[in-house]
Amino acid sequence: MPQRIRRIAITTGGGDAPGLNAVVRAAVLSAKRRGWDVLGIRRGYEGLLDPEKLVQLDRESVRGITHLGGSILGATNKGNPLRWPVKLPSGEITAVDRTPEVVANFHRLGIDALIAIGGDGSMRIAHALSQQGLPVVGVPKTIDNDLPGTVLTFGFDTAVGVATEAIDRLHSTAEAHERVFTVELMGRYAGWIALHAGIAATADVILIPEIPFDIDAVCRKIMEREALGRHFSIVVVAEGARPVGGEMVFQQRGDGPSRLGGIGELVARQIEERTGKEARNLVLGHLQRGGSPSAFDRVTAQRFGAAAVQVVADGGRGVMVALDPPEIKTVPLADVIDKLSLVPLDCDTVKTARDIGICLGDSWEERGVW
């Protein structure tokens, strides 16, 4: 029989994603309806080490936030309790495991369950806390859609929508100026955003991390279009795309590649050199992760928030809620950590791209690959 719940805590960790506030509001309202007390942990897990970062959440504190970007709890992770940075007397920085403190605070505060909203890093911490006996329910958050265990999560649809609208805008200018545009989109390990936005906005080339690209194949596509009288092309480049045999070119900078010399710019330069056509690069960057969530993301986020509370009420722990349309289900946290959900090369979306003539940077027709 599930334990009687009196108080839960909620945390949002990692980078911003449209829908965070919608999850928080739905979870708070669902919990209050059950008569529970709800604590919000500000700034990721830091709040469980510093009780000043805790706030009471009630109906009033979550009013009117569903459609707002950001998170009322803040999305900044100032520290990972698994590896908390500590300065040694020698001046050296080392990392200590502060999860025992988290667990102690958790009990001292009378928290019966934790709802942890976040990405792979947050899920790893959630799993660790869970293994130390804390009842934790995760809610997946990833713009890139690369978290395993869930078909989709909130934030992705908004990111794809923003990117699609941007590419739509570039189309007319590309055509009027007879130019190539490269558009660098998010997706360090997985090409979901680039693939979906590229198909939605009818890009001519889509380069994703899962398919190392051959710049010659890219330029061939551009010149084929030229020969057909289409003097412009749109090349969508996931930030983690890389040439065959090449390295990923971005330098990590907190939460994004350096804007200087990202892969989109490199591809643009190569196209200019090889085809003689003018090429311009656009980096959409944070436009993809901020702002008001789409209707789809708002619904998904609220379903997740309510489902997480239901799972807590049912005594679930050590699991993450997940979308298996049209259902919400749960998956063990152990099954989602340290893994990535990449674009399967034989999925119908990849086939669709190829079938409608989009170049994915390889020479699949020659090689007989789908």
Next chain:
Amino acid sequence: MPQRIRRIAITTGGGDAPGLNAVVRAAVLSAKRRGWDVLGIRRGYEGLLDPEKLVQLDRESVRGITHLGGSILGATNKGNPLRWPVKLPSGEITAVDRTPEVVANFHRLGIDALIAIGGDGSMRIAHALSQQGLPVVGVPKTIDNDLPGTVLTFGFDTAVGVATEAIDRLHSTAEAHERVFTVELMGRYAGWIALHAGIAATADVILIPEIPFDIDAVCRKIMEREALGRHFSIVVVAEGARPVGGEMVFQQRGDGPSRLGGIGELVARQIEERTGKEARNLVLGHLQRGGSPSAFDRVTAQRFGAAAVQVVADGGRGVMVALDPPEIKTVPLADVIDKLSLVPLDCDTVKTARDIGICLGDSWEERGVW
């Protein structure tokens, strides 16, 4: 072994839906890549009775249409070959079955397969033609999302997005004017649009056909908000919503209820009478089915178009492509006709609505229903 395909035909039937053109383009490009000839049948099935309505479709004819609403083939059904209206010498109108003519024309024109994009009516015709031996592959089209066999289809996401944006706009005015707004959305038999848009835009009440509503429960919710100092409410009403024990109030008018005295207006009048608060009604109507498709709908539509061609190539017939995220699958046409996909009352989306305090027009808490 699948038959060798040389020529296919494509038709779009029934009302407009954002994404029709994206399906057509993806199907045409996929077919041309395989070297097939493609005929477009204008104005639904009429074209198979009147060859003047046939057009050749090639890469150029589908250029730049992915993001456009409407259908380059027209969405008007001027006649159902199963029950074609004929004027008898007496002046009376009767209906004849012209499918044998369709079949004959089909063979005469050397069409090896038909891709039929449409709603329940179109799928019924597709099934009938299929039973007479024509190789038909269906593509589901329904704004209301009430076609069975597929978790989702194109057009729905755009409709939900448009409705959500409209309700967002009304919110501030409702609050500033201390008023109730009823918003009548599409959904004659199924409340999917109302449920999703209502949750996304944080409506206070959502009335759907699946849950006959008690106007007293609705007014109670509005007055509870009043007591909390929230002097406004948003009531989302699916056009097929009806009171407990009541009839559906709309009068059929081609493809929509009469704008005069629809259910939204009736609910607004009742609220005004019973609560004394000003209430205004807004009927979104065709705004929900026109215009540029969302990124999600563009991707889904193109996946369907490409998948339908793949099914044809693989020798499939008598089936409809369907979305079972993240996969595309097929279902027999026989399994989807004469059925409706209604909102299950125990689905997590309905529970989410209840959990976050949205009134669904019933008194579930008192009655112990979820």
Next chain:
Amino acid sequence: MPQRIRRIAITTGGGDAPGLNAVVRAAVLSAKRRGWDVLGIRRGYEGLLDPEKLVQLDRESVRGITHLGGSILGATNKGNPLRWPVKLPSGEITAVDRTPEVVANFHRLGIDALIAIGGDGSMRIAHALSQQGLPVVGVPKTIDNDLPGTVLTFGFDTAVGVATEAIDRLHSTAEAHERVFTVELMGRYAGWIALHAGIAATADVILIPEIPFDIDAVCRKIMEREALGRHFSIVVVAEGARPVGGEMVFQQRGDGPSRLGGIGELVARQIEERTGKEARNLVLGHLQRGGSPSAFDRVTAQRFGAAAVQVVADGGRGVMVALDPPEIKTVPLADVIDKLSLVPLDCDTVKTARDIGICLGDSWEERGVW
């Protein structure tokens, strides 16, 4: 030399308009920068009769409201101090002039100036208070753009944008369904919204109050298009449009025409009867006056708010700020009340509509009128 200002009050009156909050915030910030105290009067002028409706406004109270629709002060006018409804012992309702009370409260509260944001009704009250010696500066607010003295004001651009987007959406459906759509837009006395949105969205017919329409001219235009193979038409109808020799058909209902039997519906019915083509009507209603203001309206609103404070600081009174692009100027309140700014029939915008083939409901070419 201008009087030294210590405290001002701000009120927003009349219906909602996108940009009200932007005016309030800009005025508050501009006043605080000058070290003034600012009182917000809730619910129109009611607050000057009921001091409980007064709120202190500071930087924090106007934080993050620029892009929000509605008004943090409420837009409901519960009473006009010039004609305050009072119940006589006989039960009869009469109206008394409570402006002396307003003036007394004004002095008692130490208010040095009033910034009154509102439409024609609010400007009339502002003028009356001004004549009784109160230093009042008006800020024009009108969705319909029919206030004289200012070329444009905030709210109009957003309304035109929303209407244009809606008509864009209808276009594809009208074409796919081979139908006529009438779209009823705001504009009881002046056709500015209909004219601008109709031109922006390439309507085929635009009916405005300034040009009584001949339904035969409207139907002729539709049939001319039919003859050219364009089997659809978009007819934009201002709510105040009326047939030649006819009456305005709307019944006043607070702030909008009755949704039942508005002029748009009547025009649609007439078109159906006379042309035999299917016609559907859409009433955009409050979608035009709610929600987030456009960038243009946000800038204009903030310029007005800051300018009003500047005028107060400079000792101006009895004036309204106005836009005379690219400048902000002031006009005497006496010059703007009891007047309407109608669409001049010989303005270049009307000529543009005619030149590009839009029917304005008359037979100007035959009659040699421009």
Next chain:
Amino acid sequence: MPQRIRRIAITTGGGDAPGLNAVVRAAVLSAKRRGWDVLGIRRGYEGLLDPEKLVQLDRESVRGITHLGGSILGATNKGNPLRWPVKLPSGEITAVDRTPEVVANFHRLGIDALIAIGGDGSMRIAHALSQQGLPVVGVPKTIDNDLPGTVLTFGFDTAVGVATEAIDRLHSTAEAHERVFTVELMGRYAGWIALHAGIAATADVILIPEIPFDIDAVCRKIMEREALGRHFSIVVVAEGARPVGGEMVFQQRGDGPSRLGGIGELVARQIEERTGKEARNLVLGHLQRGGSPSAFDRVTAQRFGAAAVQVVADGGRGVMVALDPPEIKTVPLADVIDKLSLVPLDCDTVKTARDIGICLGDSWEERGVW
């Protein structure tokens, strides 16, 4: 008495701007209504040197283009007839004046007037042709709004809207991540876009070319916000902004600064160094000049197109149509060339920015400057 017109030509020159197609369509329809023949000159003036670049324009060729970005005539200038590049036998490139050829072709083709839509470069050519006796009417096109003689022109409103929406999106992420965002907007010489979008989206700092900035003033503003508990800031930077005593940092690259090391990035780096806060830069680039025009821009563009034809009909020549709201007027081409319309430092919009607390990069309060 104006000459009888039989044939006109239309050209669109310079970079893309939302509304070009709307001008073209309105001009073509207005001309056809008068029974004129219309030639479209593809690719700027090149078409008057190469008659293969000429196309007949009629009602059908301009159908449905009002809301499309780009230009059906192409926006690429491949050559300026005033200084046409010619390769000498020595291999050296020199420039020759080919305007006599243009004039000769003009007469040979029986063109009675030229409508030249373009920016400062195009107006200079238009003026030169006009001085050689060709009847030319200009239509101003500039995203940056820096063309003199007209209060506004089409394209600017769309650019401001796109930029405002982008900054809105960044706001929530900036706040959630407690970060500074710099956003580089168009405006090489004039800061109109940055000023308007910055005010609309409530930026904290706006840097424009007209006010050389002091990085210390910028950082002071950011730290003042920090002290108030607002741990994020939005800094809008026009691409032509430069530090006090500094040079403009962009390197010209056709139609835009190099994306590597633009001024936005430099400001972000300086802020990081001086405040210790994380700063990220976003370059909106071509998103500001592509895509569907706003309702305002569509109306303005069509008014310009129709007005240009009217001016031709009235015998006007050597002039540019201009917006002097609410009127359209004409100004001599001689008065607009070789000049820039910069943001006046004492205009009310600049004062508004200062009044509501936006830092413009200087220390105006200390210096007693407005």
